[in-house]
Amino acid sequence: MSRLYFLVAGFSFSAVAESIASFPKGWETWPVVKLSETLPADTVLPPDASLFIQEAVEAYSWINNGEGSPLTIRVNPKKIEEYKTHGPYSDGPTAVAVSEIPGMIWVTEHLSGFPVYGTYDRQGNDISHTHPSLDPDFCDKCHQTYQEICRNGTCTDLVMKSYSSSGGKQQTNDE
């Protein structure tokens, strides 16, 4: 009886996006490696902006009702050295990107060398089912596709250079 129940529950859950990376306890104290932002929906990118940057802006322009949000990137102190070289990574939670508004914790964890993803609210509730762009498969697609930018599932450093080539500032329609 209980076995049947679990089979049915397991089946119905698999239809909904679920975080694969676990919620890393103590992420608040991890060192900040970068203060970034999700760009507002009305951002006008420079004509030479890479497809990668265009996709990244489009995918998350819904955050904070299109106004963008500060993004704080923190790295597990045990993995700082691995992060500097973009891997190879040991197992366990690797990095978080915290969208400060409305408070979303994006988690990248490594399992047997492979990156897996998850999204949580500040209390640690799994919210990856709340928007299609929070589905771990969606995270994976972007982080894996752009191998020249994201290595071993982490993206930060090299992307920073792309942003700074646009003057380090976003341009908006108002300008």
Ligand code: HEC
């Ligand atoms: C369309 C592309 C794209 C998608 C989709 C995407 N990311 Fe990222 N991710 C990036 C970029 C670009 C950065 C670097 C941001 C910066 O440097 O400002 C990044 C950075 C990160 C970081 C900081 C650590 C690092 O250096 O990589 C984490 C953690 C992260 N993403 C997790 C996720 C999770 C979880 C998802 C899915 C909910 C996701 N990402 C979806 C492009 C993407």
